[in-house]
Amino acid sequence: MSTMEQVKTSKAPAPEVKPVKETRELSGSQAVLEACIAEKVDTVFGYPGGAIMPIYDALYDYNDQLKHILVRHEQGGIHAAQGYARSSGKVGVVFATSGPGATNLVTGLADAMIDSTPLVAITGQVFAHLLGTDAFQETDVINITTPVTKWNYQVTDATEIPSVLAKAFYIAKSGRPGPVLIDITKNAQIQKFPYSGYTKCNHIRSYRPKPIVRKEYIEEAAKLINEAQKPFVVFGQGVILGKAEKEFRAFVEKSGIPAAWTILGLSALPTDHPLNVGMLGMHGNYGPNLLTNECDVLIAVGMRFDDRVTGRLDKYARQAKLIHLDIDPSEIDKNVKTTVGVWGDCKETLPMLTKLVNARVYPQWVDRFRECDKEEIREVIQEELNPTTEIMTMGEVIRNMNEITGGNAIIVTDVGQHQMVACRYAKFNESKSNITSGGLGTMGFALPAAIGAKFGAPDRTVIAIIGDGGVQMTIQELGTIMQTGVDVKIMILNNEFLGMVRQWQQLFNDKRYSFVDIASPDFVMVAKGYGIEGQKVSKREDLRPALETMLKSKGSYLLEVMVGKENNVFPMVPQGCSVSEVRLK
Amino acid sequence: MxxxxxxxxxxxxxxxxxxxxxxxxxxxxxxxxxxxxxxxxxxxxxxxxxxxxxxxxxxxxxxxxxxxxxxxxxxxxxxxxxxxxxxxxxxxxVWQELALYKVPTDEIAEKVKVERLLREHGARAVVIRKDYTIFETSGHREETDKLVEVLAPYGLIEFVRSARxxxxxxxxxxxxxxxxxxxxxxxxxxxxxxxxxxxxxxxxx
Structure with missing residues (x-):
């Protein structure tokens, strides 16, 4: 016997005993929960009701493995699941009953669809034999949610549940992520069937989440970049969803190209990175907007050229050669024609590109951004962050917050002026720290999303920054905070107006303030009613101590800050204008 | 480039x-x-x-x-x-659409001209009953439309066309x-x- 063989024999493993898959009897409801556990979901958000009662009954026994957060409204539930997904990078799960429970999910599904958030929504449905009879709380959820889901499916037989849920999780998180809705009739939830375990899905023949990356396109892209004199990177959430922050940073640092972010790309690159030149779009920074129309090569990474980013499309970067890296081929050439489209997962394509680009610096070109910054600071930022007015500005609140958190908190914003100000000025050191409703612009998003974000990242400080309008849309979720004791810091920036609409009415509708004057309750007293501590500040000298109290407080805290009523957010690219027509006042 | x-x-x-x-x-x-x-x-x-x-x-x-x-x-x-x-x-x-035409049988039986028209348009009888006859033809939209036009004076009862x-x-x-x-x-x-x-x-x- 040779030595080789000896070694081989001595190291040979014991004969493999194929584990016999034990079958046990499970109900459809139990199979749903087994699927969640197998997919490593630790928290689900939801609200019970008639048609989903069997799942809730099963949940009673799974309480130790699966945390269920009882929300106050299904919309709150789905936004919480979105917040969870965005802060953790995992799939968010929400349960709702049939009829109104399911229809209340629609806003969140649409929000998750446009912002590519991986979600699995599970709705109860009436008994299969009642489908189409206008039964109590019956609604055609599949057809209602078709345009706002990546995939949806109705289950009427429990034996389908393991494979359908495996598909649901796979579809939700792979490729360009998105929401999936599974509607399960009550009989399928009750039905018992022989269960032989859960097998994760990794292939659906009609679905190609990511392609094989073609080297020649990477080479073409690298050639363009290497020939460029004034290259400019614009990046979006694709970097975060692709878990490619490191790869992106390596690319930017080697190529030396200044990079600007879309609102959903924020936090993928630290805000104080020397090549981070700021925010794109309607209320983005001056330099990135202006210089979009001066760069010679525009490199878009994981973003989709939303109209709020591009302004007038026929005057958007016409002078530039354009490289677009995206995992979704339908985004390439959708809004802006590319010179080179690189279809692929940026986790793969970025390192390939980094390898081929020359290590360079563009001191003069980067200086152009810095000069624009100086102008923006002079015209806008200085007064916003260090106002000379008696009344406080939103910007100074954010500046003070930055100084205390050091940029380490997760910031969840709602929609409107406070959102633009927070995204413009908040500091971020870590990825997945900026959670906001971008594409859909859903007011009422922040409070429930912040709850979910905290469950998704329990070790981090979560601050919800919300306007006086938006907070009143989902204020009932204070009840969820009360009951779960989740630690969410709520900061209401109250300007006693629906500020963004008011700003537009001022600028474009001749100051005809039509229904933007919104009254608010005493938010501190409302919070108190829910057992949440809080205070309201109107004077500058009280702001800093109040922020410190909020951030030091053990549990949740509500801080209401009164800010200037008629302050506007600038810079601004008015609708229908080119990005280079960005206005500083 | x-x-x-x-x-x-x-x-x-x-x-x-x-x-x-x-x-x-x-x-x-x-x-x-x-x-x-x-x-x-x-x-x-x-x-x-x-x-x-x-x-x-x-x-x-x-x-x-x-x-x-x-x-x-x-x-x-x-x-x-x-x-x-x-x-x-x-x-x-290469595409086709299928069309069906229901016409009163007596008109067809009596009027030779109709028969000729049907031949010219490549129509085929699918059902012949005492009261009506159903013809079938296939072709492009203009062709099937043309036959509708031609049959109209002879009491076309019903007409249906498939998708392409x-x-x-x-x-x-x-x-x-x-x-x-x-x-x-x-x-x-x-x-x-x-x-x-x-x-x-x-x-x-």
């Missing part, structure tokens, strides 16, 4: 979109909303099993400019249960493609690469 690629057909014309899908409930709505959401009218829609087992084929006709059709085809193909979406103009396909069915002239069918889709790990030569290879002529991902 051109600065940006330029679209070729900027005028509205008839396009036939061919979609290969799984045979699942709800997919019709998912595909239909792709059009309705963009306020695009579907001129004709046919769906039936394709030559590949378990695979359905949609044939959809719309009037649009190429750029819109191309984006639509991409959005359709992006749907999880869609395998492929192609679009073609009328030069690239179309064969793509340079298509090799779907059997081979399906094998590639069935593979968990596709090879270098799979469909996906056509998107980048021939993205200007055909859309495919």
């Amino acid at each position: 051109p600065l940006r690629r330029i679209d070729i057909h900027m005028n509205k014309q008839e396009y036939t979109i061919t979609v290969y899908t799984e045979n699942h409930i709800g997919l019709l709505v998912r595909i239909a909303t792709m059009f309705s959401r963009r306020k695009i009218n579907i001129e004709s829609l046919n769906t039936s099993p394709s030559e590949a087992e378990g695979i359905h084929r949609f044939t959809i006709v719309i009037n649009e400019i190429e750029e819109v059709v191309q984006k639509l085809a991409r959005q359709i193909e992006k749907q999880v249960e869609v395998l492929k979406a192609y679009y073609n103009n009328n030069d690239e396909i 069915v179309a064969i793509i002239k340079n298509s090799k069918g779907f059997h081979e493609k399906l094998k590639e889709f069935d593979e968990a790990e596709p090879g270098e030569e799979v469909i996906e690469n056509e998107f980048l290879d021939r993205r200007e002529e055909v859309f495919t991902m």
Whole structure:
């Protein structure tokens, strides 16, 4: 016997005993929960009701493995699941009953669809034999949610549940992520069937989440970049969803190209990175907007050229050669024609590109951004962050917050002026720290999303920054905070107006303030009613101590800050204008 | 290399979109909303099993400019249960529509002229009853329309026409493609690469 063989024999493993898959009897409801556990979901958000009662009954026994957060409204539930997904990078799960429970999910599904958030929504449905009879709380959820889901499916037989849920999780998180809705009739939830375990899905023949990356396109892209004199990177959430922050940073640092972010790309690159030149779009920074129309090569990474980013499309970067890296081929050439489209997962394509680009610096070109910054600071930022007015500005609140958190908190914003100000000025050191409703612009998003974000990242400080309008849309979720004791810091920036609409009415509708004057309750007293501590500040000298109290407080805290009523957010690219027509006042 | 690629057909014309899908409930709505959401009218829609087992084929006709059709085809193909979406103009396909005409039998029996008309239009009798006769013909829209016009004076009782069915002239069918889709790990030569290879002529991902 040779030595080789000896070694081989001595190291040979014991004969493999194929584990016999034990079958046990499970109900459809139990199979749903087994699927969640197998997919490593630790928290689900939801609200019970008639048609989903069997799942809730099963949940009673799974309480130790699966945390269920009882929300106050299904919309709150789905936004919480979105917040969870965005802060953790995992799939968010929400349960709702049939009829109104399911229809209340629609806003969140649409929000998750446009912002590519991986979600699995599970709705109860009436008994299969009642489908189409206008039964109590019956609604055609599949057809209602078709345009706002990546995939949806109705289950009427429990034996389908393991494979359908495996598909649901796979579809939700792979490729360009998105929401999936599974509607399960009550009989399928009750039905018992022989269960032989859960097998994760990794292939659906009609679905190609990511392609094989073609080297020649990477080479073409690298050639363009290497020939460029004034290259400019614009990046979006694709970097975060692709878990490619490191790869992106390596690319930017080697190529030396200044990079600007879309609102959903924020936090993928630290805000104080020397090549981070700021925010794109309607209320983005001056330099990135202006210089979009001066760069010679525009490199878009994981973003989709939303109209709020591009302004007038026929005057958007016409002078530039354009490289677009995206995992979704339908985004390439959708809004802006590319010179080179690189279809692929940026986790793969970025390192390939980094390898081929020359290590360079563009001191003069980067200086152009810095000069624009100086102008923006002079015209806008200085007064916003260090106002000379008696009344406080939103910007100074954010500046003070930055100084205390050091940029380490997760910031969840709602929609409107406070959102633009927070995204413009908040500091971020870590990825997945900026959670906001971008594409859909859903007011009422922040409070429930912040709850979910905290469950998704329990070790981090979560601050919800919300306007006086938006907070009143989902204020009932204070009840969820009360009951779960989740630690969410709520900061209401109250300007006693629906500020963004008011700003537009001022600028474009001749100051005809039509229904933007919104009254608010005493938010501190409302919070108190829910057992949440809080205070309201109107004077500058009280702001800093109040922020410190909020951030030091053990549990949740509500801080209401009164800010200037008629302050506007600038810079601004008015609708229908080119990005280079960005206005500083 | 051109600065940006330029679209070729900027005028509205008839396009036939061919979609290969799984045979699942709800997919019709998912595909239909792709059009309705963009306020695009579907001129004709046919769906039936394709030559590949378990695979359905949609044939959809719309009037649009190429750029819109191309984006639509991409959005359709992006749907999880869609395998492929192609679009073609009328030069690239062979197509037919089927039409049925119900005419009073006595008119047919008595008037030789009608019979001649039917012959000229390649019609075929499907059912002959005492009271009425049903003829069938197939062809392009103008042809089937023409026969309606001609039969109208003779008491055409009812007329119905099917959606367009179309064969793509340079298509090799779907059997081979399906094998590639069935593979968990596709090879270098799979469909996906056509998107980048021939993205200007055909859309495919």
